[in-house]
Amino acid sequence: MKVLVLCALVAAAAVWPNFGMMADSLGGASDAQKQHDVNSILWKIYGEICDPHLKELSQTFDPLSGHYDDGGVSARRLMKELNDERLLEQKHWFSLFNTRQRQEALMLYDVLEHSTDWDTFAGNAAFFRVRMNEGEFVYAIYAAVVHSHLTEHVVLPPLYEVTPHLFTNSGVIQGAYKAKMTQTAVTIKSQFTGSKSNPEQRVAYFGEDIGMNTHHVTWHLEFPFWWDDAHEDHHIDRKGESFFRVHHQLTVRFDAERLSNYLDPVNELHWDDVIYEGFAPHTMYKYGGYFPSRPDNVNFEDVDGVARVRDMLILESRIRDAIAHGYFTGRDGSVISIRDAHGIDILGDVIESSTYSPNPEYYGSLHNTAHVMLGRQGDPHGKFALPPGVLEHFETATRDPAFFRLHKYMDNIFREHKDSLTPYTKEDLEFSGVSVEGITFSNRLETHFEEFEYSLVNAVDDTTEVADVPISAKVDRLTHNDFTLKIDITNNNDHDVLATVRIFAWPKYDNNHVEFSFNEGRWNAIEMDKFWVKLGGGSNHITRSSKLSAVTVPDVPSFHSLIEKAEEALASGSELHLEEYHSSLGLPNRFLLPKGKTEGMDFHVVVFVSDGAKDGAVAGLHESTTFNHYGCEDGKYPDKQPHGYPLDRRVDDERIISGVSNFFSTDVKVFHIEGQ
Structure with a gap:
């Protein structure tokens, strides 16, 4: 059984030799070791630490002995709060909107963020894991991993497997406890809140x-x-x-x-x-x-x-x-x-x-x-x-x-x-010499519901007397078939140009089948994608997979998968490759398309191609393979234009925007397939 060996995997990694592994230049530990430690510190957050080394650190590490870029100010402040018994007790709810609880969580975040090497980061994580409120601790760890330079390549396990009780209903949680107590492996079907009598x-x-x-x-x-x-x-x-x-x-x-x-x-x-x-x-x-x-x-x-x-x-x-x-x-x-x-x-x-x-x-x-x-x-x-x-x-x-x-x-x-704000003029919108000739989709746009299963092992209390059994929840979720958008663009300039391609869609009709005006539609436009491309002279045929959309990301691997990948890398002395998941900022990729209707739902799709050299706030955007829609690693946003440009301002006369050659629109239907 997979779940029975998780603690064993986590614990065993502590004794794997690191011979031949490349230590990270920042922090003195490999990416695999960092991933292992973060996995271990978040596994069974309400129970004991499984990893022997981190468990020992939780008792022996002295936060005041660590290495910090703030001279230890943050560590001393948090230790004083701890020693004065002012911190929120364990096994109590936590809310970020509670001012005092947020302050406590951010005290730990500051300690982790100011840590300058991995021994200090991991030591503090282990030490405060057993002393701070669990909710405050999880928030601080997640915030620190997101923002610390030490953890640039660490992938956080999905929160719905770390704190499952926040992501499913109480009946499922009660079923998980029953499975644990009766030692019965189970997959529990999770239903959405409410009843069919509620629209x-x-x-x-x-x-x-x-x-x-x-x-x-x-x-x-x-x-x-x-x-x-x-x-x-x-x-x-x-x-x-x-x-x-x-x-x-x-x-x-x-x-x-x-x-x-x-x-x-x-x-x-x-x-x-x-x-x-x-x-x-x-x-x-x-x-x-x-x-x-x-x-x-x-x-x-x-x-x-x-x-x-x-x-x-x-x-x-x-x-x-x-x-x-x-x-x-x-x-x-x-x-x-x-x-x-x-x-x-x-x-x-x-x-x-x-x-x-x-x-x-x-x-x-x-x-x-x-x-x-x-x-x-x-x-x-x-x-x-x-x-x-x-x-x-x-x-x-x-x-x-x-x-x-x-x-x-x-x-x-x-x-x-x-x-x-003043609407955009034709001069604001034109991209001289560039025209969009047409857009087509590779296949019919279809959505359906699929069953998704995730672990509930961390939802139940842990005890040495009762072993873990596989417990999971199964829930229906919306997804769509992959598709490719094909865009034909002509560059009539005598040189290559850098272009920003912006794609939007909005429902064509309201619930009474009255067509939305362009001005209403553009405010309700769903951003489908944005990317940079170099256009050669003449005809350019651009293909863009729905999987690559800049507004979406793939599902984060399961907690079990992250543990296995980290332990495999540690055991073999190989590099850990989780690049695809380093950013989890976007919507789930399967939510790129709205559900649509069984008979097909009309959407108005627009493509706007603007001057990428004028738009770009950083260089090399057309060659970038990193997720940069919400910002670069240094916090700089890559696009100088406003979010939603050119649909972000009111349109008093549709002809002003539809009349430029670098704008193109078409209609498409989204079909929902029942029972697939």
């Missing part, structure tokens, strides 16, 4: 998809609102704009799924209106009880210790007033104009609010506070001492359909700003 159940496959949940939490790990340039080694380029864009894309994709299921696009929530749709998560914390429910048709109430409803209305009014005036006011009274292409970046920082916000004391934190306000509506005054709601965790937030209503509300605020 929202039709799109539960989207918000409750574990890949979607993982995408959401991963993005917020890569672009955290707490990121402070004063303590980090780089500035995250266009972070506020990326915050807008990723949530805008989630919102328009959710609307496309709703139209695929004969539902109207989602309406926005508002503070002085009724929350029409309730939600019962049917999900439980590992420790701390069940996630609270929210009934239908409730009004927003003040949440004790968080905010009053009128506070949220005031913050919204201040932000919308700034959009109308075209500027924000800084802490020092300075005028910060947003009437340009970069204004969306400042607006995103303000709405989130991240540490980049120019005046959080005045404009507040609309997004983060809104998540807590909505998440607490089941127990706004703490009468029942309920734990945080699903909206207070990035892992679980998209499970609640109200998440998309909340973000439609914020998306409409962003649109107010975008619509205030």
Whole structure:
């Protein structure tokens, strides 16, 4: 049985000799060793450490003896908190939106991030693994692995196999415990929340998809609102704009799924209106009880210790007033104009609010506070001492359909700003000498549901008296058949040119079969791909596989697979090759296409080819094989154009954009195949 040997594999790796292995130049350990250590430290997070060496380090390592680039300041601060018994106890829920709990998690993150060699990083991970709250520890480890130079090639195991209770319903978790206690290997079928009498159940496959949940939490790990340039080694380029864009894309994709299921696009929530749709998560914390429910048709109430409803209305009014005036006011009274292409970046920082916000004391934190306000509506005054709601965790937030209503509300605020900008002119859009002649798809676009299985072994408690047995969950998930897009482009210039190819699609009709105008369609456009290519003189025939889309990534290997690959590399002294998974930022590749309909659903597809030499913020983009859609390793975004260009601004006259030769559009149907 696979699961029975996992601890044995993890433990055995500690005794494999490293003869012949190339040590990483940064940190003094090979990639395989680092992957092994991260695997080991996250395996059975609520139990004992399996790896003998790391288990010994957990008792013998002294964090104050490590090597740090901050002189040990972070380590001393965390050790003082530990010794003063101020840290959150183990076996207690953790939420990043809880200020004190976030501070504690980031204290450990700082210790790991400032570690300058692998012995220090691994020693601290082992030491604090057995002393800190498990949720805080997991968050700190994931954030540190994402951002530390020591862990550039480490692939994090899927969170749904590290903390499975956050990704499936309580019935599945209870079934896992029964299997462990009865020593019965089992695969448990996981159902989506709700019943067929609830129309929202039709799109539960989207918000409750574990890949979607993982995408959401991963993005917020890569672009955290707490990121402070004063303590980090780089500035995250266009972070506020990326915050807008990723949530805008989630919102328009959710609307496309709703139209695929004969539902109207989602309406926005508002503070002085009724929350029409309730939600019962049917999900439980590992420790701390069940996630609270929210009934239908409730009004927003003040949440004790968080905010009053009128506070949220005031913050919204201040932000919308700034959009109308075209500027924000800084802490020092300075005028910060947003009437340009970069204004969306400042607006995103303000709405989130991240540490980049120019005046959080005045404009507040609309997004983060809104998540807590909505998440607490089941127990706004703490009468029942309920734990945080699903909206207070990035892992679980998209499970609640109200998440998309909340973000439609914020998306409409962003649109107010975008619509205030001057539309692009023909001169802005033209790419001299370049014309797109046509686009075709290699095959019919088809989606279907497939069964996906993942391990639940880490969902149950561990004990030396009861051995592990294989326990897994099986869930239906949306996927599509692979396809290739073929684009014919003519370069009439007398020299090669670098081009940026941008591909979008939006539903052609609303739920009443009324065709969307170009201006409405472009705001609801799903970004399908963006890539750079060198165009030779004359005809160019570009083929692009759906597997290569810059907005998607493949599934992360299972925890068991990552363990096996690391142990094989350690045993053989070979290099560990996980390059395909070094970035997990994008949507699951299988979500590239919306579900569509059995009879076919019409989508309008547009291709826009722009001047890559003018667009590119870094060199060699047409030769790059690394995932760079959301940013390069140093935090710089590779494309100078705004996210969603050229569809990000209002279009008063469709002919202005459709009339340039470097723009081309066509219609295509997406078919959903039942029972495949």
